[in-house]
Amino acid sequence: AQTVTQSQPEMSVQEAETVTLSCTYDTSESDYYLFWYKQPPSRQMILVIRQEAYKQQNATENRFSVNFQKAAKSFSLKISDSQLGDAAMYFCAYRTNRDDKIIFGKGTRLHILP
Amino acid sequence: DAGVTQSPTHLIKTRGQQVTLRCSPKSGHDTVSWYQQALGQGPQFIFQYYEEEERQRGNFPDRFSGHQFPNYSSELNVNALLLGDSALYLCASSYYRASGGGFTDTQYFGPGTRLTVL
Numbered sequence: 001a002q003t004v005t006q007s008q009p010e011m012s013v014q015e016a017e018t019v020t021l022s023c024t025y026d027t028s029e030s031d032y033y034l035f036w037y038k039q040p041p042s043r044q045m046i047l048v049i050r051q052e053a054y055k056q057q058n059a060t061e062n063r064f065s066v067n068f069q070k071a072a073k074s075f076s077l078k079i080s081d082s083q084l085g086d087a088a089m090y091f092c093a094y095r096t097n098r099d100d101k102i103i104f105g106k107g108t109r110l111h112i113l114p
Numbered sequence: 115d116a117g118v119t120q121s122p123t124h125l126i127k128t129r130g131q132q133v134t135l136r137c138s139p140k141s142g143h144d145t146v147s148w149y150q151q152a153l154g155q156g157p158q159f160i161f162q163y164y165e166e167e168e169r170q171r172g173n174f175p176d177r178f179s180g181h182q183f184p185n186y187s188s189e190l191n192v193n194a195l196l197l198g199d200s201a202l203y204l205c206a207s208s209y210y211r212a213s214g215g216g217f218t219d220t221q222y223f224g225p226g227t228r229l230t231v232l
Contacts (some may be wrong), residue, residue, distance in 0.1 A: 004156075037223075042225070043202060043225055043226045043228075044223065045204060045206075046223075047220055047222075050220065091156050091157075100145060100162055100170070100221065101147070101159045101172070102147075102159065102206075103159070104156030104157050104158070106155055106156050107154075107155075107156050
């Protein structure tokens with residue numbers, strides 16, 4: 001069965017500093033997508049960044065980047081220059097290329113300290 | 115460009131009642147997926163609708179049913195509500211390339227409906 005594990009229920013980072021959120025997953029598939037979603041108190045699930053498993057290059061979106069280690073089945077999110085607006089729940093998620101069902105981890109709550 | 119919309123925002127029901135939640139997909143999308151997010155947990159896949167049919171289903175009982183209309187909007191129905199059905203219900207939309215390539219790689223989520231069962 002495919003699973004996504006986020007081992008850090010909560011994290012805190014000082015404003016302007018860098019923080020890394022961890023995620024591991026388990027799958028027997030070779031072709032899949034990985035995502036990080038952000039869910040602020042407004043509840044809206046917002047896509048932060050995505051990675052196709054066949055791409056070796058790590059995805060980057062402005063201050064957000066990932067460290068994708070396919071052999072280790074690891075997919076961490078690095079947030080640089082943390083801002084107060086980054087405070088939210090962050091969910092790591094997985095989807096095979098065969099269907100559209102997304103499997104989510106339990107989330108990491110990120111606090112930004114001013 | 116309108117995003118995914120859901121109604122109502124909040125809903126309070128009592129045990130045993132039935133509830134209907136509604137979702138309109140993002141413009142250009144034809145596939146709707148429903149997720150249940152219990153407090154403090156990640157969303158769990160309920161089912162997905164494409165071409166007005168249920169295409170995939172997660173591990174949810176038959177009390178959870180749905181429908182997709184010709185305009186791609188969708189409803190989630192839950193019968194015989196239990197206290198444990200209290201959750202945030204999220205709708206997500208995507209686009210299926212029937213000619214090949216499968217689903218686009220991004221699902222866009224709505225703001226959710228908070229259901230409280232008393």
